[in-house]
Every structure is written in structure tokens, then in C-alpha cells.
Amino acid sequence: MAGPEQDDDAHALFRAAVKDARPLNAPRRLHHPPARPKPVPHQFIRDERQALLDSLSDHYIPAHELENGEELLYLRNGHAPDILSKLRRGHWVVQAAIDLHGLVADEARLYVASFLADCKKRGIRCVRIVHGKGLGSRNREPILKHKVRNWLMQKDEVIAYAQARREDGGSGAVIVLLKA
Structure with a gap:
């Protein structure tokens, strides 16, 4: 170990070695304030959510709904009727699904609207929406189904x-075909 005399000698040697040295002029450091975070468009987000809710009305009266006993079917005008039979037989693979169990109508409406918008962005064609049979609701009626x-x-x-189909949820779910 080095003793105190050796430390003093080392410091003296160092001072002698740098006695003629001049300090460098360090460049001035510019003080930049931290970058401000981008603002969050809260009103825009609220407006988008409201637009999604408004795009689906509970007071819509369907004009082109087909009834087949208890089963309800729908085909948009201008499309081949065989689409319905293919859809019922499982011709298209279900690529995404959501379950609405436990949601109230307003929550379910927002969830369905955002789910469909997301599927459209991702190019998903066939989805399943599980709405339930209404066994847990008041009067045991399928409110979300309709x-x-x-x-x-x-x-x-x-x-x-x-x-x-029965294996996909039966009367408690619906299979939906979306535009490409």
C-alpha cells in the first residue's frame, strides 16, 4: 500500500507536470428547455367516441330484415342471396370475435362500433358477435340480441x-360478413 509520503510525492509530481498548463475555454453550454409533450386532443377523442355512438341508433327500423322462424337473417341490397346460405353453413372463417355479456346497451353499442371500425382497418371479413340469449337480463329477454x-x-x-351455428354460439351469437 502507498503511504502518505508517496501520496504527497505523487501530488507534487502532478503539480510540477501541469504547472504551465492553461485551462481550456469550454464552449458555452446552451440551455434548452425540455421539449414540451404533444397535447392530447381530449375533445377530439370525445367527439370521435360520440360519433361512433351516434352512428348506431336504437331507434332504427329495419326494412330489409328476413325472418326465418326464430332465426333472423340480413342481406344488404345488391348482394347475391347465396351469401346468406354460405354464411349460415360456415363458408367463411371467423377471423375476430367479441363477447357482449355483462355490458349495458350503451357500452355494447360503443364496443360494437369500435370493433367494426377496427375490423375494417385490419381488413377482416368475417366476425362473430356474442350477444347472449338474455337469460341473465330482466324478464329473461334478449335485449342486446335485437x-x-x-x-x-x-x-x-x-x-x-x-x-x-350451434357450435359458434347458436341463438346467442351472430356471424357477420363485412365488406372487403
Whole structure:
């Protein structure tokens, strides 16, 4: 170990070595304030959410809904009727699904609207929406079942829908075909 005498000698040697040195003129440091974060467009987000809600009305009266006993079917005008039979037989693979169990109507409407918008962005063609059979609701009536179907008819990207096959949810779900 180095003793105190050796430390003093080292400091003396260092001072002697740098006695003629001049300090460098350090460049002035500019003080930049931290970058301000980008503003969050809260009003725009609220407006977009409201537009989604407004795009689906609970008071829409369907003009082109087909009834087949208890099963409800829908096909937008201008499309081939065989689309419905293909949809009912499972011709298209379900690429995405949502479950509305436990949601109230307003929550479900927003969820369905944002789900369909997301599917449109991602190019998804066939989806399943599980709305339930209404067994847990007041009066044991399928409230969301009819609301979901009315909402779907109002969306331009929906070509057709049909009740899901038994293995896909039966009368508690609907299979929807979307535009490409």
C-alpha cells in the first residue's frame, strides 16, 4: 500500500507536470428547455367516441330484415342471396370475435362500433358477435340480441349477418360478413 509520503510525492509530481498548463475555454453550454409533450386532443377523442355512438341508433327500423322462424337473417341490397346460405353453413372463417355479456346497451353499442371500425382497418371479413340469449337480463329477454342486429344493419360495411351455428354460439351469437 502507498503511504502518505508517496501520496504527497505523487501530488507534487502532478503539480510540477501541469504547472504551465492553461485551462481550456469550454464552449458555452446552451440551455434548452425540455421539449414540451404533444397535447392530447381530449375533445377530439370525445367527439370521435360520440360519433361512433351516434352512428348506431336504437331507434332504427329495419326494412330489409328476413325472418326465418326464430332465426333472423340480413342481406344488404345488391348482394347475391347465396351469401346468406354460405354464411349460415360456415363458408367463411371467423377471423375476430367479441363477447357482449355483462355490458349495458350503451357500452355494447360503443364496443360494437369500435370493433367494426377496427375490423375494417385490419381488413377482416368475417366476425362473430356474442350477444347472449338474455337469460341473465330482466324478464329473461334478449335485449342486446335485437339491438345488435339493428346496429349492424345501420353499418355500411356490413354485407350480411346470420345466426351463428350451434357450435359458434347458436341463438346467442351472430356471424357477420363485412365488406372487403
